[in-house]
Amino acid sequence: MTRSWISDTPDEIEHPPIPLGLNRMTIPRAALVLSVITGLGLLISSIWVGLSAMSFLEDLETSFGTTDVDILKEDGRWLWEVGLLFDTCSPREDDWEWPDSLASQDGVFLLPGEVRCDWQHQGNGDSASIVVHNRGNQTLNLVLEISGGGVVFAANSQPYLIINELGANDSTIMEIHLIESVSEREISITATHISVLQAQVRMDVSIFQGPESRDIHIQDGDSVEVHYTVWDADTGEELDDGTWVENAGDPWFSIEGFGWSAIGLDIDNDRGVAFPLTDTGTSHVTLLPPPIAYGNSEDHELEETWLRFELKLERAPVSG
Numbered sequence: 001m002t003r004s005w006i007s008d009t010p011d012e013i014e015h016p017p018i019p020l021g022l023n024r025m026t027i028p029r030a031a032l033v034l035s036v037i038t039g040l041g042l043l044i045s046s047i048w049v050g051l052s053a054m055s056f057l058e059d060l061e062t063s064f065g066t067t068d069v070d071i072l073k074e075d076g077r078w079l080w081e082v083g084l085l086f087d088t089c090s091p092r093e094d095d096w097e098w099p100d101s102l103a104s105q106d107g108v109f110l111l112p113g114e115v116r117c118d119w120q121h122q123g124n125g126d127s128a129s130i131v132v133h134n135r136g137n138q139t140l141n142l143v144l145e146i147s148g149g150g151v152v153f154a155a156n157s158q159p160y161l162i163i164n165e166l167g168a169n170d171s172t173i174m175e176i177h178l179i180e181s182v183s184e185r186e187i188s189i190t191a192t193h194i195s196v197l198q199a200q201v202r203m204d205v206s207i208f209q210g211p212e213s214r215d216i217h218i219q220d221g222d223s224v225e226v227h228y229t230v231w232d233a234d235t236g237e238e239l240d241d242g243t244w245v246e247n248a249g250d251p252w253f254s255i256e257g258f259g260w261s262a263i264g265l266d267i268d269n270d271r272g273v274a275f276p277l278t279d280t281g282t283s284h285v286t287l288l289p290p291p292i293a294y295g296n297s298e299d300h301e302l303e304e305t306w307l308r309f310e311l312k313l314e315r316a317p318v319s320g
Contacts (some may be wrong), residue, residue, distance in 0.1 A: 014062050020075055027208040034132035053120045064113055071138055071218055072199050074108050078167075079136030080205040083193050085129045085173070085261055087116040087287035089307060100291070101234050102306040110289045116204040122282060123213035123268040127154065127220075129260040130203070132163060133171045133291055141194040150180035151207070154220065161193070163315030171291040173260045175220050175249075184208045191312070214282060215267030216316055220249035225315035226262055227270070233287060243314070257292030258309065265313035272315035282311030 004235035072079055083089060090098065096112040099105055105112075110133060118126050134140050146152065146159040153161040154175035166172055176189075185207045218224055227243040244252060244262075253257035268280035286309050289295070294302040 002099075005031050011056075014055075018176055019169070047289045069199065072136070072193060072196060074136065076111065078137070078199050078201050079108070079134065080140060080142065080191060080201055081114075081133045081135060082189060082201050083111075083115055083131050083133070083289075084100040084117040084119065084203065084205060084255070085257060085286040085288070086117060086119060086133060086264070088120075088286040089115040090117075091289075092116040092202070097254070097301050109318070110135070112289070114202055114213045116206065119205050119207045120210045120284075121178050121182070121207060121264075122210045122217065123215075124178060124266060126217045128171045128176050128264045129173055129257075130176055130189060131171055131173045131257070131260075131292060132166065132219050134166045134168060137168045139168060142166065142191045142213050143194055144174075144185055144279075145190050145192070146176070147190070148185060150185060151176050151187055152179055153177075164189075169291075171256075173257065173292065177219075182207050182209065206320060210281065210282075214280070216267045218248050218263055218265045218267075218270060218313065218316060220260075221240040221262060222248045223317045224262055225317070226265070226314060226315050227314055228258075229310045229313045239302070239307075254297075255284070255288065255307070256291055257288040259312055260292075261286040261288070262313075265311060267313050267316050268276050271317065272313070273317060281316070283310060283312040285310045 002036060013315075027118065045152060050088075091112075092114040099112065102110075106185045132142065132144070140163070142163045144153070144163060149159075152159050155161055156179050157177075161174065163172060187205050188202055190200050190202045192201075196214070224244075226244045227242070228244055230239045231237060232239060246252070246261055248258065248265075250259040250260040264284060266282045272279075272281050288307045288309065290304055290306065293307045294300045294305065297303055
């Protein structure tokens with residue numbers, strides 16, 4: 001008797017034996033091949049990542065300038081200087097002496113060291129001008145930062161600012177704003193190389209309230225009428241005086257720093273127009289080294305002269 005569940009096919013044919021030798025060797029060989037392929041892939045990927053990283057660093061160095069520390073130094077000093085235009089500065093740490101003759105210095109630097117300056121303000125919203133001088137032969141990329149609070153850069157309303165591509169032996173001037181009512185405060189302004197963090201130049205500023213507050217604070221672009229007197233800062237010789245009607249921040253002839261010197265002047269709401277005899281405008285004195293005075297005027301008789309300006313705000317017409 002046959003049954004459906006009984007097969008006539010021999011068991012050797014229906015269920016052939018598994019070749020154990022082949023079964024034992026195939027898996028290790030396949031794993032070895034896959035390991036070799038994976039290793040080659042990782043090696044190629046590592047080489048590609050390394051080349052990409054080198055290319056990125058080269059691009060970064062090209063973008064941010066030199067990272068050669070020696071090139072950024074001269075006589076142990078970083079090759080840039082930071083100053084306030086007000087003629088109120090002195091040695092920052094009393095570790096050097098103010099030159100008897102500013103124009104007769106023989107060194108690369110404008111001053112023998114870092115400075116601390118006083119800023120007498122006329123109320124919240126007042127402004128001042130700071131300057132960064134590149135005294136080297138390399139283009140600089142710098143990060144400026146204000147620490148101490150209450151003061152920001154006018155360009156971005158932040159306590160930090162990036163200066164890109166400050167050319168060799170060039171200078172740049174920028175405006176800072178007081179955004180708090182300050183009776184007395186110490187702040188610091190640092191200029192740090194963007195890729196060499198230890199390369200930093202510092203200026204300390206002592207801020208204090210003036211005898212009277214004013215309502216209108218002259219800022220970059222404001223229309224002003226200013227009476228000025230200018231002297232040779234070394235000899236005290238008076239060189240010129242007159243009235244300047246222009247926008248604050250604009251240059252006067254070849255003197256880039258003159259217009260920036262008007263920033264920080266103040267006046268009451270009458271702006272000196274309705275009641276000119278009340279004389280509510282303020283005055284201050286600024287000191288301009290050659291790079292932001294006549295230093296770019298070749299063969300000018302005052303090309304190497306430091307200039308001291310006294311500016312008195314007469315009127316501040318409403319700006320457009």
